[in-house]
Amino acid sequence: MKAFLGMGLLGSNFVRAMIKQGEKVQVWNRTVSKAQELEKEGAKAFVHAADAVKGATEIHLALKDDAAVDEVLKAAEPGLTPGAMIIDHTTTSKEGAINRTRAWKEKGFTYQHAPVFMGPVNALESTGYMLISGDEAVIATLTPSLSKITGKLINFGPEVGKAAAMKLVGNAFLVCLTASLKDTLTLSNSLDVSLDELLTLFSMWNPGTLISGRLQRMTGADHSKPSWELNMARKDTQLFLDATQQAGNQLVLMPAIAALMDEFIKKGFGNHDWTVIGK
Template identity: 65%
Template structure:
C-alpha cells in the first residue's frame, strides 16, 4: 500500500501513474476536493492525513516547502505504520533534508529526499529525472520503486542532502535562464523584432549546445586566451541596455550583469575571456 500526500499537479499525476501500474494508493490533500478527484482513477481519498497513511509501507510527499513537509509529517505521525518508508519529492533546503533524515531515523522511520526535474506530464508518463543521495544501502532498496516513477533516477552518492542541493542548483539555472529570456524578449520588443524571428534564430542556432564547453571554460581557471574579451562583451551589453531604454522596455537581469562586468574590468580583466566574471564563484567550489 502506498500513501501520497499533496495532490497538486505533480502529485496527482504521480498517483495516476502509480495506479496505472497496479498500485493501491491512498491520497490526502489539505483541500480535500483535490484528493477526492483522484477517486475516479482508483485512488482512495481521506480527509484526515492520519487516516491516509495508515497501513502504507511507503508514504510519498509532493508539498510546498520545508515548513509544510514538517507540518504534514507531524500531523501524520500517529497514523504511520511502524518502519514506514517516507519519500519526499518536495523541493526543500539541503539542511531541511539532512535534519529530517536524522529526525525520522531516530523515530524508527526511513526518510529519503528524492526531488525531481519533472513536470506534471512527466509524472504521468514516468519520464524526467529524479534525484537521490544518502545511505547507499537505503538508496539501493528504494531505487527499484523510484525508477518506475521516472525516466532517469540519478544517484549523487552517500552525502545526505546532496540531492536537495543539486535540485536547487538546477532550479537556479532555470530561474536565471527564464529571466535571461525575458530580457531577450524585452530587447526584441525594443528592436521591433517578433517572437517568431527569435524562435527561428534559436531553432537554427541553439546556444544550449555550448553549455558544456562554457562550463569547462569557466571552471578551468585560465581566462587569458579569450574567445570573447570582457571589454567587448561589456560593449555589447551596453548596446542591449541602450536599445531597451530607447524602446522603453524593461531589463531585469542585464543591468546587473553590466555592473558585474564593470567590477571585473576595474580589477584589470578587460582583456580576459568574459567568463572571468564567474571566477570568484568557481574558486569557492
C-alpha cells in the first residue's frame, strides 16, 4: 500500500500512474475535493493526512515548500506505520532535506528526498528525471519502486541533501534561461525578426551544445587567450541595448550583464575571453 500527500498537478498524475501500474494508493490533499476526484480512478481519499498514511509502507509527498512538508508530515505522523518510508518529491532547501532526514531517522522512519525535473505529463507517463542522494542502502531499496514512476533516476551519491542542491541549481538555470529567452524575444521584436526566423536559427545552430564547454571555460584559471574578447562582447551588448531602446522596448538581463562587463573591463580584463565575467 502506498500513500500520496499533495494532489496538485504533479501529485495527482503520479497517483494516476501508480494506479495504472497496479498500485493501491491512499491520497490526501488540503483541499479535500482534489483528493476525492481521484477516487473515480481507483484511489482512496481521506480528509486527514494521518488516516491517509495508515497501512502504507511508502508515503510520497509533492507539496509547496519546506514549511508545507514539515506541517503535513507532523499531521500525518500519528498514522504512520512503523518502518514506513517517506519519499518527498517537493523542491525544498538543502538544509531542510538534511534536517528532515536526520529528524525522521531519530523517530524510527526513513525520509528520502527525491525531487524531480518533471511536469504533469511526465508524472502521468512516468518520464522525466528524478534526483536522489543519501544512504546507499535506502536508495537500493527504493530504486525498483522509484524507477517505475520516472524516466531516469539519477543517483548523486551518499551526501544527504545533494539531490536538493542539484534540483535548485537546475531550477536556477531554467529561471535564467527563461529570462534570457525573454530578452532574446524582445531584441528579436525590436529588430523585426519573427518567431519563425528565430526558431529556424536555433534549429540550425543549437547553443545548448555549448553549455559544457562554456562552464569549463568560465571556471578555468586562464582567460588570457580569448575566442571572443570581453571588449567585443561588451560592444555587442551595447548594440542589443541600443536596438531595443530605439524600438521603445526594454531588456531585463542585459543592463545587469553590461554593468558586470564594465566592472571587469575597468579591472583590466577587456582583452581577455569574455567568460572571465563568470569568475
